[in-house]
Amino acid sequence: MKFITEFRRSDLAEGLISQIHHRSKTPARFMEFCGGHTVTIFRYGIRQILPATIEMVSGPGCPICVTANADLDKAIALAQIPEVIIATFGDMLKVPGSHTSLQELKADGADVRMVYSTLDALKIAEENPTRSVVFLGIGFETTAPTIAASILQAEDQRIKNYHVLSLHKLCPPVIRAILDSGEVKLHGLICPGHVSAIIGSHPWEFIARDYGIPCVVSGFEPLDILQCVDMLVAQVEMGRSEVEIAYRRGVRPEGNEEALRLMYRVFEPCPAAWRGIGEVPDSGLKIRKEYQHLDAEFAFDVDPGRPYEPQGCLCGDILRGVKTPLDCRLFGNACTPQYPVGPCMVSSEGTCAAYYNYGEGR
Amino acid sequence: MGGVRKRAVRGEFEKILLAHGSGGKLAHELVEKSFVQAFDNPLLAKLDDSAVFDFSGRLAFTTDSYVVSPIFFPGGDIGKLAVYGTVNDLAMCGAKPLYLSLSFIIEEGLPQSELTEIVESVQQAAQEAGVKIVTGDTKVVHRGSADKLFINTAGIGIIPEGVDISGSNAIPGDKVLLSGPIGDHGIAVLSQREGLSFSTRLKSDCAPLESLVAEMLNASPHIHCLRDPTRGGLATTLNELARQSKVSIRIEEEKIPVREEVLAACEMLGFDPLYVANEGRLVAIVPAEDGDKVLHAMRGNHYGKEASLIGDVRAEHPGRVVMKTRLGASRIVDMLVGDPLPRIC
Numbered sequence: 001m002k003f004i005t006e007f008r009r010s011d012l013a014e015g016l017i018s019q020i021h022h023r024s025k026t027p028a029r030f031m032e033f034c035g036g037h038t039v040t041i042f043r044y045g046i047r048q049i050l051p052a053t054i055e056m057v058s059g060p061g062c063p064i065c066v067t068a069n070a071d072l073d074k075a076i077a078l079a080q081i082p083e084v085i086i087a088t089f090g091d092m093l094k095v096p097g098s099h100t101s102l103q104e105l106k107a108d109g110a111d112v113r114m115v116y117s118t119l120d121a122l123k124i125a126e127e128n129p130t131r132s133v134v135f136l137g138i139g140f141e142t143t144a145p146t147i148a149a150s151i152l153q154a155e156d157q158r159i160k161n162y163h164v165l166s167l168h169k170l171c172p173p174v175i176r177a178i179l180d181s182g183e184v185k186l187h188g189l190i191c192p193g194h195v196s197a198i199i200g201s202h203p204w205e206f207i208a209r210d211y212g213i214p215c216v217v218s219g220f221e222p223l224d225i226l227q228c229v230d231m232l233v234a235q236v237e238m239g240r241s242e243v244e245i246a247y248r249r250g251v252r253p254e255g256n257e258e259a260l261r262l263m264y265r266v267f268e269p270c271p272a273a274w275r276g277i278g279e280v281p282d283s284g285l286k287i288r289k290e291y292q293h294l295d296a297e298f299a300f301d302v303d304p305g306r307p308y309e310p311q312g313c314l315c316g317d318i319l320r321g322v323k324t325p326l327d328c329r330l331f332g333n334a335c336t337p338q339y340p341v342g343p344c345m346v347s348s349e350g351t352c353a354a355y356y357n358y359g360e361g362r
Numbered sequence: 363m364g365g366v367r368k369r370a371v372r373g374e375f376e377k378i379l380l381a382h383g384s385g386g387k388l389a390h391e392l393v394e395k396s397f398v399q400a401f402d403n404p405l406l407a408k409l410d411d412s413a414v415f416d417f418s419g420r421l422a423f424t425t426d427s428y429v430v431s432p433i434f435f436p437g438g439d440i441g442k443l444a445v446y447g448t449v450n451d452l453a454m455c456g457a458k459p460l461y462l463s464l465s466f467i468i469e470e471g472l473p474q475s476e477l478t479e480i481v482e483s484v485q486q487a488a489q490e491a492g493v494k495i496v497t498g499d500t501k502v503v504h505r506g507s508a509d510k511l512f513i514n515t516a517g518i519g520i521i522p523e524g525v526d527i528s529g530s531n532a533i534p535g536d537k538v539l540l541s542g543p544i545g546d547h548g549i550a551v552l553s554q555r556e557g558l559s560f561s562t563r564l565k566s567d568c569a570p571l572e573s574l575v576a577e578m579l580n581a582s583p584h585i586h587c588l589r590d591p592t593r594g595g596l597a598t599t600l601n602e603l604a605r606q607s608k609v610s611i612r613i614e615e616e617k618i619p620v621r622e623e624v625l626a627a628c629e630m631l632g633f634d635p636l637y638v639a640n641e642g643r644l645v646a647i648v649p650a651e652d653g654d655k656v657l658h659a660m661r662g663n664h665y666g667k668e669a670s671l672i673g674d675v676r677a678e679h680p681g682r683v684v685m686k687t688r689l690g691a692s693r694i695v696d697m698l699v700g701d702p703l704p705r706i707c
Contacts, residue, residue, distance in 0.1 A: 003626075004622065004625045004626060004629060005622065005625065008688050009688075010616065010688045010689065010690070013688065013689050014690075017689070042693065043634070043687070043693065044687045044688060044689045044691060044693075045687045045689060045690075045691020045692060045693045046689065046691065047691075048691040048692070049689055049690060049691050220629075222687075222688065222689055226689075336699075337699040338699050348632055349632075356696075357694075357696055358693040358694060359684075359693050359694025359696070
C-alpha cells in the first residue's frame with residue numbers, strides 16, 4: 001500500500017466513471033468546497049468525463065483566497081516594521097494586498113522568510129532574540145492546531161519575541177453563510193478532506209439535516225473524487241441527504257480530538273471577514289486572552305490604511321460559487337499567474353489559477 | 363572550535379579568506395595547489411590569460427551559472443552540477459563537449475575542505491564527461507554577498523557533420539521521447555534544504571548526457587530537437603519546444619515515468635512532478651520513422667535505460683502542450699510561473 005498510485009489507477013477510474021454515468025439521472029449541482037479538490041478535478045480533467053447531468057462548482061476553500069484585503073494589508077504593514085521578521089508559508093508571498101505584496105517588499109529589503117513549519121518560525125525567533133518574528137497564521141482547521149502548538153511551545157520555552165497574526169478561518173460556518181444567502185442552489189457538497197481529518201464529519205451534519213444537501217468527505221486523488229461523486233449521485237437518486245465519508249483512510253467521524261483540544265486551548269471563535277462573503281459570525285479564530293502577549297494584533301500597532309479592491313475582479317463572486325473565472329473579463333487578460341490581480345489567480349489552490357493552469361476556457 | 367585555532371596542520375588556512383581572491387600569494391597558492399593539480403592538463407598549466415588551442419569544424423558555445431543550495435546533496439554537489447550542466451547544454455545541440463572554463467565566486471569563510479571536495483568532484487565529473495577544464499577564475503566576496511559558493515562554467519564543443527538539432531525543428535508527426543523518470547534531482551535537493559529536511563532514498567539524477575546523445579545520433583543523425591528539462595521541469599521544456607517549433611505537443615500522463623518517492627514528496631509539498639527540476643534527463647523529438655531506433659539506442663545507455671515514448675507532435679494549436687490524463691480527459695500543461703511554492707494545507 002503506497003497510498004498514491006493506487007488512487008490514480010485508470011482501470012478503477014473507468015469502472016467508477018461508467019457507474020456514475022449509469023446512475024446519474026437527475027440534474028445536480030455539486031460544490032467542491034476545497035481548493036485542493038478543485039486542483040485534482042482540473043488536473044485530471046474530471047469535469048470533462050462526468051455526465052451532462054452533473055455540474056461542478058468550486059467553493060471558497062482556499063485560505064489565501066478568502067483572506068480579506070484589509071487582513072492582507074495588515075500582514076504587509078507588519079513586514080514594513082524594521083525589527084520584524086515575517087515568517088510565512090510560501091503561498092502568501094505572491095498575494096497582492098491593496099498596494100503591494102510580500103514578495104515585492106522582500107525585494108525592497110523587508111525580512112520575509114518562507115518556512116515549512118511553525119517550528120522553523122520558532123527557531124528563527126530563538127536565533128534573533130533582538131528582533132520580533134511574526135508568523136502569518138493563515139489557514140483553516142487543518143493548520144490552526146500546529147500554530148496553536150507553536151504558541152504553546154513559545155510559552156513553554158519563554159520565547160518572547162514570537163508572535164502570531166491569527167487570520168484563521170473555520171469552514172462549517174462559511175458554508176452555512178453561503179447556503180443562507182440562497183445565491184447558489186446545491187444538490188451535494190464535497191466536504192474538505194484535510195479539514196475533516198481534524199474536525200471529523202459531525203460538523204457537516206447540519207447541512208444534510210437542515211438544508212437537505214448530501215455531504216461526502218473526499219480525499220484528494222482522482223479515485224477519491226470519483227468515488228465521492230458516485231456517493232453523492234447515489235444519495236441524490238435515492239432522495240437521501242446524509243454525511244458520508246469516502247476518505248476513510250484519512251478521516252474519522254470524531255476527527256482528531258487531540259488537535260482540536262490544542263486548537264481551542266489557544267484560540268477561540270470570533271467573527272471573521274471573508275473576501276466576497278463579508279463578516280461571518282464565529283468563522284474565525286482569535287488568540288485567547290491568556291496568550292495575548294504572543295498575539296501580533298496586540299504587540300504591534302499598525303495602520304494599514306483603507307483597503308482597496310481592484311476594479312473588475314470577480315474573486316469574491318467566484319469564491320461564493322456564483323460566478324466562474326470565465327465570467328471575469330480580467331481572467332487570462334489583465335489577470336494571469338505572472339501578473340495576478342486577485343488572490344484566486346495567485347494561490348496554487350485558487351479557482352482562477354486552476355482554470356488558467358489546466359487550460360479551462362483557453 | 364571557535365576562533366582559537368586558525369591554522370590547519372598543513373600550514374594552510376582552514377577557511378577561505380578574502381585574501382584568497384586578492385590576486386596575491388594566497389590566491390596563487392590556491393590556484394596552483396587546488397586547481398592546476400586537480401585539473402592536470404597542459405592548456406591550463408601554462409597559466410596564461412587565455413587557453414589557446416587549434417580548432418576546426420562547427421562549434422557550439424554555452425555558459426551557465428550554478429547557485430544550488432545546499433552545495434552538497436544526495437547524488438551530487440555543485441561541482442558535479444557545474445560540469446554536467448554545461449556539458450549537457452552542449453550535448454543538447456548535438457555537440458561533443460571538449461573544453462570548459464570554471465569560475466568560482468566564493469563567500470569568505472567557506473571551509474577549505476569543502477572547496478577541496480568540490481574541486482575533486484569537478485575533476486571526476488570532467489573526466490567522466492571527457493572534457494578538459496582549460497581556464498578559470500576565482501573571486502572571494504564578503505560574507506553574505508554570496509551563498510557559500512557560486513560556480514560559472516562555459517563550454518565549447520564540436521558538432522558532427524550532418525547533425526542539425528534545434529528547438530525549432532519539431533514537425534507534426536514527430537515522436538517525443540524522455541530518457542528517464544522525472545523529478546529526482548529537484549526533490550533530492552529540496553529534501554536537504556534547511557527547514558525542509560525530510561528523509562528520502564532519492565538521489566539527484568545529475569549526469570553527463572554526451573555519451574547518451576552520441577549513441578542516439580548513431581541510431582539516427584536526423585534527431586530534430588534535444589533539450590534537458592532542468593529548471594521548470596518537463597512541462598516548461600515541452601512548452602519551449604512547442605513555441606519555438608510552432609507546433610503542439612501531446613503527451614500521455616500514463617507514459618511519463620515518475621518514481622513513487624517523487625510522487626509522495628510532491629503530494630506532501632503540493633508540487634506537480636512535471637515542474638520539478640532534472641539534471642540528467644533529456645527530451646528528444648525525432649522523426650516518426652526513427653522513434654523506435656532512437657528509443658532502443660537510449661535504453662542501451664546507462665543514462666537512458668528507463669527511456670520511454672511519451673507523446674507526439676501535432677499541427678493544431680501551435681505553442682500548446684496538451685496532456686491526456688489518466689482518466690482519459692485532456693488538459694493543458696503550461697509553463698512554470700515563478701518558483702513553485704509549498705502550499706498551506
